[in-house]
Amino acid sequence: MSSGEKVAGSVANYVDERTGAAKWLKKNLTKVFPDHWSFMLGEIALYSFIILLLTGTFLTFWFDPSQREVIYHGSYLPLNGIHMSAAYDSTLHISFDVRGGLLMRQIHHWAALLFMSSIVAHMLRVFFTGAFRKPREFNWIIGIGLLTLGIVEGFLGYSLPDDLLSGTGIRIAEAIIQAIPIVGSYLSFFAFGGPFPGTSFIPRIFTVHVLLLPGIFLALITVHLMLVWYQKHTQYPGPGRTEKNVIGYPLMPVYMAKAGGFFFVVFGITAFLGAVASINPIWLYGPYTPGQISAGSQPDWYMGWLDGLVRMAPPIETHAFHHTISWNILIPGVIVPGIFFTFLALYPFIESWMSNDKREHHLLDRPRNAPNRTALGAFGITFMLVTLANGGNDLIATHFSLSINQITWMSRIGILVLPPLAFFVTKRLCLSLQRADRELVLHGKETGRLVLLPHGEFVEVHEPLTDAEAWTLTQHEQLPALELPEVDAHGVRRPGGLRNRFRTKVSRSNAEAIAKPKPDDLKEIEHH
């Protein structure tokens, strides 16, 4: 026995004698996790969160979350003698006078972008593979909660330095609050401690940014991971993989080394970005004042879609009975995002209701085998991309010498036309891919080898798939459409006729598929 093993043994013994956890730990330390690159996306989000906690804590040691007015006398000379808030002053101090301060600020910001990107990528993976289905609906909802809070947390974070760009973002947020009917002005005055901008907002959002939201994140992430642990990870279909098992590597030592190592890789990549790629150079923007603005104002990317929606909104306000309703703010700023996120959160229940599928699912779908869901995802992505592009309409206009009015009009039309188009195209693509799978299983792979037959005909040799490959392409279910007759067995009209007709229609559309090869089909081919 090596000395390392001896130490490990006595540690295990020490822990067990005090907790009695030997059995539980043994079972869980060798817990099996399936391996796939797409399962790393959520891991990246977790690691960026840890990086955010570490770098963020460092930043709080110098950051002064106050809107008290000070005069700058630091080492960045262009701003010498300028009046500014203590928040902006201390951010300049971190950037120029604290060794490694700029590096930490940049790593923090890059990690925030990575956090949001990996959450979105992880969510898309879960969506397109159907991993949100029973029994994982709760975890999907927690995930949507994390995504939503992440957007808020990111916005608050980049608002803290109180520079001209972020102050403009706060002004816009204030206008959205103020636009809420009936209570808007009150909510705004409560949030800002009086008229905009006041001196209370930065200290308040600081507490929310560093205490309240990270605490909620920590709690939600813990539950999220515990559920993954308890419910066991989903796996992609393949030979030997069923709904009843999970195949992969044990946590100890393989995943501990791999996942632990991957944390350092993610940290290393954000450190590299922080070292070489300048992000949010607040010293170029100057301190915030409501009377000034920098051209080409852009939020971070995860807010860009919201800004894009606001930019394309029609100029509609209702003035009646001495009151005003700003539809040009409420529709893009509150109503559309509200519908989008509610639908997203409820999607597992909507899908289960429409397909009447109440079974557990642990094997993932290949996206092509769920054409309607995949097409719906493409609908959502296209919608977001149009809004995101319109969020940068001014930059597109200046970089490509285009008319900003035309770009905005293209987006206004595009937001209505392109998502349904994407739905249609994606659905057809999925069915085509199913057809290609069928071909592949029945006729094998093209080898590129041509053979001259005795009678002069050329044929290409096809190589049959291995059993494992054929199984992977055909293991999925092809469910028949729901039958919901309008009358029950006694000839009485069932209640909810309209609802049932809708469900039947959707379920018929869901059942649309290219029939996968059956064993008989393969046998028939072999005869030829």
Added chain:
Amino acid sequence: MSDKAPRLSDPGLPEHVHRKADSDPAAAKKAERQVAILFTLSALGTILFIYSYIWVHTDRFIFIPIMGDQNASQLGMGIGLTFSLLFIGMGAIHWAKTLMPDNEVVAERHEFRSEEADRQDFVATVKEQGAASGLGRRSLIKRSLGLSLGLIGLSPLLLLRDLGPLPKKSLEQTSWKTGTRLVIDPSGRPIKPSDLEVGAVAQVLPELAPGQERTLENVGKDAVLLIRLRPEEFELSPERLSWTYQGIIAFSKICTHMGCAVALYEQQTKHLLCPCHQSTFDVPRAAKVIFGPAARPLPQLAITVDSEGYLVAQKPFTEAVGPSFWERSS
């Protein structure tokens, strides 16, 4: 509900393929060396980090091709940290992939639904224990508890009331009064019509009374943009024309959409553009909205000159400036 159609047969988990390092001690030794090299590179990265922190001054710049002049301290620390982190990670992953066991393990999964007997037992227990509390029978307790639980949420909400004052009329008021002088922002100098050539723009604020301090809240409502056109270029109603002075027209600089500063003036087209959401206002037509999400023109400030020839406000703004709010009456 499930797919009953016959399927191909599942060939089962493919046979394990051994890695070179599993059987060949030389390959294993090589992999071990590779891992050790990666960890050593990480250590070197940390040394670079420490060196840059202690010995490289924060005001030293070095030229890097493509990237241009870079702060040496920031770059040295950043690259050092990158190496120290990245190579630890790569070493650990390489170790796991080449030398740790790579046998796939099969674990069983069980349906989460409990056995039927357990479920019924559970439901019965819940019912029984619930009945024991008597909540169903004692409706007085039930109702009063409902009332107290329903009201308890009010206390934390009430405590938030003192976060800020009530808006009252403050969203509708600015510092502009009849006769307030227009002063250039930021110099604070009063302005005469002759200071502004045709086509020129100036940002102005109301003159402060002696001893008065200007707050950002004031700027957020008082900021005004002066633009000088040729008087014949205006397409204004007689009333609005009387609010201009020798071709000088004054608008609130705060966008009627979301409150950004409407700062981009295009001299050729005489359009004012808000950089936030591209609302475009046509200056000769009293800042009428000609594009973008803003629904109202920028409020116009009536101006004239005082006895000393300085530009002053004829009267306060006749409507609220800035973005809309529920209580706004027009």
